[in-house]
Amino acid sequence: MADMGEGGGGHEKGGKKRAKKGSTRVDMTPLVDLAFLLLTFFVLTSTFSKPKIMSLVYPAKPKEDVKVEEQKINNAITFLISENKIFYYKGEFYGPENTKGKPATQLEETSFGPKGVRMLLADLNKSVLNGKKKLKAKLDSKQIKTDEYLSGIRDLKRADEALKVLIKTDDKAITKNFIDLVDELRIHEIGVIAPVDILPSEQELLNAKLK
Amino acid sequence: MAKIKAPKASPTIDMTPMVDLAFLLVTFFMLSANFRSDEPVQVDTPSSIADAEIPKNVILITVDKEGRVLYGFTGGQEARKNLLIKMADKYKVKFNKTQLEEFSILPSFGCSIQQLPEYLEMESEERKHLKTSIPMDSTNNQLKDWIYFGNIEGLASGKVKFEEAVNKNPETEMNEYKPKFILKVDGKALYEHAKNVIEIFRDLDLNNLNFVTSLEGGGEKH
Numbered sequence: 001m002a003d004m005g006e007g008g009g010g011h012e013k014g015g016k017k018r019a020k021k022g023s024t025r026v027d028m029t030p031l032v033d034l035a036f037l038l039l040t041f042f043v044l045t046s047t048f049s050k051p052k053i054m055s056l057v058y059p060a061k062p063k064e065d066v067k068v069e070e071q072k073i074n075n076a077i078t079f080l081i082s083e084n085k086i087f088y089y090k091g092e093f094y095g096p097e098n099t100k101g102k103p104a105t106q107l108e109e110t111s112f113g114p115k116g117v118r119m120l121l122a123d124l125n126k127s128v129l130n131g132k133k134k135l136k137a138k139l140d141s142k143q144i145k146t147d148e149y150l151s152g153i154r155d156l157k158r159a160d161e162a163l164k165v166l167i168k169t170d171d172k173a174i175t176k177n178f179i180d181l182v183d184e185l186r187i188h189e190i191g192v193i194a195p196v197d198i199l200p201s202e203q204e205l206l207n208a209k210l211k
Numbered sequence: 212m213a214k215i216k217a218p219k220a221s222p223t224i225d226m227t228p229m230v231d232l233a234f235l236l237v238t239f240f241m242l243s244a245n246f247r248s249d250e251p252v253q254v255d256t257p258s259s260i261a262d263a264e265i266p267k268n269v270i271l272i273t274v275d276k277e278g279r280v281l282y283g284f285t286g287g288q289e290a291r292k293n294l295l296i297k298m299a300d301k302y303k304v305k306f307n308k309t310q311l312e313e314f315s316i317l318p319s320f321g322c323s324i325q326q327l328p329e330y331l332e333m334e335s336e337e338r339k340h341l342k343t344s345i346p347m348d349s350t351n352n353q354l355k356d357w358i359y360f361g362n363i364e365g366l367a368s369g370k371v372k373f374e375e376a377v378n379k380n381p382e383t384e385m386n387e388y389k390p391k392f393i394l395k396v397d398g399k400a401l402y403e404h405a406k407n408v409i410e411i412f413r414d415l416d417l418n419n420l421n422f423v424t425s426l427e428g429g430g431e432k433h
Contacts, residue, residue: 036233042244052265053423054422175396179422
């Protein structure tokens with residue numbers, strides 16, 4: 001602000017009249033004020049963490065007139081979520097009095113922490129995880145190209161020995177737990193994730209466990 | 212002895228570099244900012260490792276903590292107008308021009324179509340106090356119609372954009388322009404609420420769904 005006055009000063013000494021020299025300086029304080037105001041505004045309003053999306057394919061509803069053949073799934077695990085608890089059983093479900101003479105299915109409890117689901121999946125999905133490690137080593141040493149690596153992983157996930165996961169929830173399950181589980185499955189390269197409806201007999205077992 | 216005069220410092224500082232920097236930052240933030248859309252409900256999404264970004268053409272169903280269901284469609288203003296016209300036609304609800312314009316810029320809403328004209332007249336602050344949801348029971352399944360017509364409009368507007376893009380780059384894939392179905396569910400909401408919505412999608416044979424999650428570390432921890 002002090003600058004502004006200088007140029008306009010009117011006390012010339014001596015007779016010679018000089019052309020008034022306008023100051024080249026402009027007071028920038030208001031400009032800076034505005035700039036910082038805008039800066040603050042944009043810093044505060046902009047969102048840094050953009051939301052991401054996690055895709056999940058649900059099984060198609062069976063058409064009424066088309067009969068779906070019962071698929072034999074080997075190496076499957078079923079997770080059951082209720083409230084903050086998570087249970088699982090391996091393989092197919094057998095009721096207490098099944099015709100096949102198999103022992104009745106028992107639910108095992110696990111947890112969302114690193115020692116629960118994570119360890120379980122790392123163990124059960126070994127074939128895929130080890131296969132991925134080998135592929136990754138090959139990729140790093142440039143024996144295979146990126147697209148070969150990706151298709152290799154895809155084949156691994158589809159293989160018979162890859163773990164297939166079914167997720168069943170009851171009416172008390174919380175979304176966060178469901179998403180956490182799916183996230184954990186993604187981390188462990190599970191190819192087949194099927195969120196399906198809970199069977200009444202499973203619900204009974206679950207209720208018994210929750211008591 | 213000559214007196215040592217303290218050099219008189221000028222009270223003005225050259226601010227040009229500072230202004231340069233300030234404007235550089237302003238420009239950066241202005242261009243990179245994508246504003247938090249003014250949603251009528253607050254939703255805390257769970258975190259995951261997923262890193263896919265939200266596409267442009269989506270049908271977004273928001274489910275909040277209490278199980279309120281909101282609907283949003285981002286297929287473009289024209290598509291949104293067409294959607295409302297179709298829905299108004301089906302449910303015999305009348306909308307005027309200003310309400311139609313308002314709907315074309317509405318991020319998401321949570322009320323029945325009968326209440327919608329009134330809802331569109333409200334201020335965004337008022338909307339936040341509402342506790343209504345989109346009806347989705349079997350006798351009055353409006354959500355299903357919203358999704359059904361939204362999908363049709365999304366496909367139509369996506370097709371136009373796809374044809375434009377294909378002229379520039381023939382290798383563009385149609386799939387990128389198709390509407391995607393996104394569920395934004397609060398982490399604390401019962402999964403049952405989300406499941407009811409998912410069942411509607413599955414009834415319409417739309418099985419490829421997406422959950423909105425925040426990036427791991429950014430969200431809430433256990």
